[in-house]
Amino acid sequence: MTAYEIIKKKRDNLELSYKEIFEFVNGYLRNDVSDYQVSAFLMAVFFNGMSDDETEALTKVMANSGEMLKLDSCFNNTVDKHSTGGVGDKTTLIVAPIVASLGCVVAKMSGRGLGFTGGTVDKLSSIPGYKVGLNIDEFLDIVKETNVSVVSQSEALTPADKKIYALRDVTATVDSVPLIASSIMSKKIATGSKSIVLDVKFGSGAFMKDKKRAEILAEKMLTIGKRFNRNMAAVLTNMDKPLGFAIGNNLEVIEAINLLKGEIIPDLYEECVTLASVMLNLSKQIPLDKAEELVENSIKSGAAFEKFREWIVAQGGDISYIDNVEKFEKAKYTAEILSEKTGYISEMDTEQIGICAGLLGAGRENYNDTVDYSAGIILDKKTGDFVNRKERLCRIFTNDKSVIQDIKDRYIKAISFSDKRPEINNPIYKIIF
Ligand code: URA
Numbered sequence: 152m153t154a155y156e157i158i159k160k161k162r163d164n165l166e167l168s169y170k171e172i173f174e175f176v177n178g179y180l181r182n183d184v185s186d187y188q189v190s191a192f193l194m195a196v197f198f199n200g201m202s203d204d205e206t207e208a209l210t211k212v213m214a215n216s217g218e219m220l221k222l223d224s225c226f227n228n229t230v231d232k233h234s235t236g237g238v239g240d241k242t243t244l245i246v247a248p249i250v251a252s253l254g255c256v257v258a259k260m261s262g263r264g265l266g267f268t269g270g271t272v273d274k275l276s277s278i279p280g281y282k283v284g285l286n287i288d289e290f291l292d293i294v295k296e297t298n299v300s301v302v303s304q305s306e307a308l309t310p311a312d313k314k315i316y317a318l319r320d321v322t323a324t325v326d327s328v329p330l331i332a333s334s335i336m337s338k339k340i341a342t343g344s345k346s347i348v349l350d351v352k353f354g355s356g357a358f359m360k361d362k363k364r365a366e367i368l369a370e371k372m373l374t375i376g377k378r379f380n381r382n383m384a385a386v387l388t389n390m391d392k393p394l395g396f397a398i399g400n401n402l403e404v405i406e407a408i409n410l411l412k413g414e415i416i417p418d419l420y421e422e423c424v425t426l427a428s429v430m431l432n433l434s435k436q437i438p439l440d441k442a443e444e445l446v447e448n449s450i451k452s453g454a455a456f457e458k459f460r461e462w463i464v465a466q467g468g469d470i471s472y473i474d475n476v477e478k479f480e481k482a483k484y485t486a487e488i489l490s491e492k493t494g495y496i497s498e499m500d501t502e503q504i505g506i507c508a509g510l511l512g513a514g515r516e517n518y519n520d521t522v523d524y525s526a527g528i529i530l531d532k533k534t535g536d537f538v539n540r541k542e543r544l545c546r547i548f549t550n551d552k553s554v555i556q557d558i559k560d561r562y563i564k565a566i567s568f569s570d571k572r573p574e575i576n577n578p579i580y581k582i583i584f
Pocket residue numbers: 316325330331332334335
């Protein structure tokens with residue numbers, strides 16, 4: 152079948168076979184199929200969707216387009232985690248060493264931040280010396296030594312996803328459930344862990360704002376993962392407020408260290424305990440309640456923090472920063488944002504708060520922009536808190552003095568107040584297996 156016929160078939164809402172999807176995607180990789188033809192195809196998928204068989208086929212073709220790690224033949228109890236991205240989401244830094252301290256193996260590839268959400272690779276890069284760009288042998292050596300390593304997404308894996316994602320980004324076709332599911336799952340399948348836990352976020356600070364759509368996406372990814380014989384679970388989490396109190400790269404590393412040292416940070420603690428327990432449950436078949444007990448004990452006993460130290464050292468990070476967080480680079484300018492009203496915080500426009508952190512220097516708008524590791528926000532008040540006029544809502548940190556007034560105005564607009572205490576949502580909405 153020609154590329155034209157494949158596009159026409161999808162346009163007419165007919166089901167494509169594995170062979171047709173294989174030919175189309177591989178033709179694109181060889182440059183025999185053009186950008187404009189793939190753009191038309193993606194738009195047809197955007198409107199007509201894809202069946203589970205088609206989504207599985209696209210996932211398989213993209214996963215097979217580059218190297219595939221056979222983690223399962225080298226390690227037992229391999230477990231990966233994927234977050235669809237949120238503001239202040241530093242859970243990987245916390246759950247990876249927790250489950251590694253309990254005998255799971257976490258060999259994880261992560262992305263850099265783009266837009267209003269941060270990326271794990273940027274957070275880890277804010278630790279002086281930490282190497283994110285290891286080759287596959289170096290990566291696996293660290294996993295052998297410590298049970299845990301997190302590196303940036305290797306160029307050798309899933310080149311088809313990389314090429315198609317870049318096109319989706321400029322053709323308004325990112326927001327499609329089968330395209331998102333196949334993109335995420337192709338990377339997870341190629342990385343090779345036997346168990347995969349998906350943290351699918353919804354709400355004002357998530358990429359998927361709507362809870363129902365987040366649930367549909369989670370179900371689709373579970374279906375695809377199971378077809379590749381993976382143990383799958385999805386945790387649906389609420390992103391109506393930032394996760395924890397720190398937003399920005401080294402500020403989030405410090406918050407993660409504080410939690411690993413035993414500080415109970417509301418919402419962040421519950422979410423990390425849940426994610427780590429589900430990872431342990433899936434990979435070692437430990438009942439959830441028992442897994443939760445083991446996870447909490449790993450934090451309390453210091454085992455998780457010790458594993459974190461071991462991992463960071465193995466990956467070249469300067470341990471003196473982990474042991475004395477005061478050493479982390481501090482931004483040149485800091486300012487306080489004070490409340491203009493008295494009342495309960497009823498809502499936070501979390502995407503806007505993520506944008507504020509980005510404008511302070513913590514994020515990037517374009518893929519090749521650099522980030523300022525010391526920039527960001529430390530919240531004092533979150534949804535449900537009572538605040539008096541002139542009381543501090545947050546502190547902001549930046550090396551660019553010129554943005555401060557704009558951030559103050561944006562932040563104030565992002566916070567809504569009411570006279571009555573609003574209902575507070577549990578950060579965990581649902582776990583689906
Ligand atoms: N993250 C991905 O890796 N792919 C998508 O399509 C969306 C988010």
